[in-house]
Amino acid sequence: MRKLCAVMVSILTLALVATALYIVETTSTTAYHIAYLLLALLNTVILYIMFATKEREVHHDYRALEQIAFKDALTSLLNRRAVDNFIDKIIARCERDGSKFAILYLDMDNFKAINDTLGHDVGDSVLVGVAKRLRNLVRGNDVVGRVGGDEFIIILDEINESSLAFITAERVIQSFKKPLNINGHRVSVSFSIGISIYPDNGVYRLSLFKAADIAMYQAKESGKNGYKFYTSELDDRVKKSRSVNLALERALTEEQFVLMYQPRINFNNSALHEAEALIRWNRPKEGLVAPSEFIPHAEKSHLILSIGAWVINEVCRQCRIFCDRNQPTQISINISLIQLKDPEFVVMLKQAIDTHGIDAQLIELEMSESYLIQEAEQVIPILHKLRALGVKLAIDEFGKGYSSMGYMKRLPVDTIKIDRSLINETLINQKDKELVAAITALGHVMNMSVVAEGVEIDKHLEMSRMLHIDAAQGFYLTEPLEADQLHDFYKAMSAKIS
Numbered sequence: 001m002r003k004l005c006a007v008m009v010s011i012l013t014l015a016l017v018a019t020a021l022y023i024v025e026t027t028s029t030t031a032y033h034i035a036y037l038l039l040a041l042l043n044t045v046i047l048y049i050m051f052a053t054k055e056r057e058v059h060h061d062y063r064a065l066e067q068i069a070f071k072d073a074l075t076s077l078l079n080r081r082a083v084d085n086f087i088d089k090i091i092a093r094c095e096r097d098g099s100k101f102a103i104l105y106l107d108m109d110n111f112k113a114i115n116d117t118l119g120h121d122v123g124d125s126v127l128v129g130v131a132k133r134l135r136n137l138v139r140g141n142d143v144v145g146r147v148g149g150d151e152f153i154i155i156l157d158e159i160n161e162s163s164l165a166f167i168t169a170e171r172v173i174q175s176f177k178k179p180l181n182i183n184g185h186r187v188s189v190s191f192s193i194g195i196s197i198y199p200d201n202g203v204y205r206l207s208l209f210k211a212a213d214i215a216m217y218q219a220k221e222s223g224k225n226g227y228k229f230y231t232s233e234l235d236d237r238v239k240k241s242r243s244v245n246l247a248l249e250r251a252l253t254e255e256q257f258v259l260m261y262q263p264r265i266n267f268n269n270s271a272l273h274e275a276e277a278l279i280r281w282n283r284p285k286e287g288l289v290a291p292s293e294f295i296p297h298a299e300k301s302h303l304i305l306s307i308g309a310w311v312i313n314e315v316c317r318q319c320r321i322f323c324d325r326n327q328p329t330q331i332s333i334n335i336s337l338i339q340l341k342d343p344e345f346v347v348m349l350k351q352a353i354d355t356h357g358i359d360a361q362l363i364e365l366e367m368s369e370s371y372l373i374q375e376a377e378q379v380i381p382i383l384h385k386l387r388a389l390g391v392k393l394a395i396d397e398f399g400k401g402y403s404s405m406g407y408m409k410r411l412p413v414d415t416i417k418i419d420r421s422l423i424n425e426t427l428i429n430q431k432d433k434e435l436v437a438a439i440t441a442l443g444h445v446m447n448m449s450v451v452a453e454g455v456e457i458d459k460h461l462e463m464s465r466m467l468h469i470d471a472a473q474g475f476y477l478t479e480p481l482e483a484d485q486l487h488d489f490y491k492a493m494s495a496k497i498s
């Protein structure tokens with residue numbers, strides 16, 4: 001249309017110029033004047049049409065740009081800017097009419113794992129599927145937005161009581177129990193949801209967001225796939241927990257973690273050097289902090305993945321040093337369930353072993369009995385993969401919980417470490433002594449080595465030998481040592497127990 005107008009304007013302008021020249025050259029008549037005026041008028045009309053068309057196109061482009069600016073390109077939900085505008089508008093309205101609204105802040109629990117294992121295209125389709133499902137869960141006047149990679153917002157406008165927020169959060173959790181179907185992949189998705197209410201938890205947009213974020217963080221820490229309403233007590237707890245996590249992150253980058261090694265004495269082979277690596281946090285002001293004080297935090301925030309990777313690399317590095325000194329030593333590493341379930345765990349372990357060029361048999365992974373039994377179905381295939389790498393596997397803290405002999409048979413492990421509480425009881429309680437004897441016999445039938453933990457007095461050591469336990473560790477032998485002290489200890493000990 002614009003092209004046609006341009007051609008016509010050009011022809012008419014030429015005609016105008018030609019007519020003007022002709023009028024100048026010849027004596028003008030009224031008819032010529034009229035023709036000239038008509039041509040000029042036509043030219044003006046065409047120019048007007050051209051500008052009007054252009055104006056409409058620019059306006060249309062602007063509307064399209066505006067749409068892009070307020071919509072999330074992937075999911076077509078409102079984007080962060082649009083959500084902010086919407087909240088500001090309803091805050092202004094609520095101030096006038098005294099009504100309430102709720103913000104549900106949803107953070108996907110497993111998006112990184114989906115992206116890492118299934119790829120970014122599937123990840124994108126998951127976000128689109130999630131957006132569709134969320135939109136179907138809310139009322140017509142509620143708003144759903146995507147405010148970050150895997151973060152969504154639901155705004156429940158004009159709620160009379162917080163029960164609607166509770167019902168909606170519950171519906172989200174229930175609805176995502178059914179996996180999404182993404183190009184034939186069944187993808188399970190779950191959310192941690194934080195809820196804040198206007199005006200109870202804040203009267204400004206930012207304070208409401210902050211409150212919802214704190215509640216979401218708490219929902220994550222409470223085991224994910226759930227929701228929490230903001231409370232001021234949560235605020236304190238989350239602040240504390242966030243500051244510990246920041247300190248732990250700094251500890252990693254500033255190399256504040258150290259490993260101590262507690263030797264394990266093997267009764268059948270004193271030449272076999274074995275030790276357990278135990279982490280300590282050397283805090284600049286506080287000094288050495290025990291693992292019980294920071295490992296649970298690290299597990300909650302999943303920082304245990306980076307801390308655990310550091311431990312594995314450090315143990316492999318130390319193992320290499322021992323081998324180079326001709327003192328090959330088998331080192332046990334404690335592994336948290338979160339590490340074991342991490343899809344990258346097996347590859348990371350193999351990489352560490354290969355990088356330091358050590359024999360995989362020199363690494364033993366200790367996993368606590370409680371999670372091995374409770375999560376057996378999920379964990380057993382991972383144990384088989386680990387065994388295929390050549391590393392040894394041990395059940396830690398055995399006898400602390402209630403073991404299931406059925407599962408014991410199915411767990412592909414090399415070592416049972418009898419918990420120190422049970423070792424302690426053997427001197428007081430005959431039944432516990434018989435239990436330890438039975439566990440040892442069972443372990444041997446299943447080709448496992450049996451270790452007594454928490455050998456604190458000479459009687460524990462005597463009893464361990466009497467019950468044919470294979471190895472022992474505990475304060476009676478020594479407390480955890482620095483790596484460089486380990487082999488002096490073995491030398492002194494082999495003379496003592498041989």
Ligand code: C2E
Pocket residue numbers: 262277278279290291292295308311333334335336366396397420453454455456473474475476480
């Ligand atoms: P655990 O695997 O059962 O480790 C043995 C704990 O018992 C160690 O405490 C050790 O110092 C202590 N111990 C050793 N002998 C005796 C004894 O005769 N009597 C008594 N009362 N205690 C004894 P620690 O070093 O404080 O470690 C506590 C727990 O922290 C460990 O229990 C383990 O579950 C966890 N942990 C330690 N290092 C790591 C690590 O690198 N990664 C992970 N994920 N967890 C770790």
Ligand code: MG
Pocket residue numbers: 276334366396
């Ligand atoms: Mg252990």
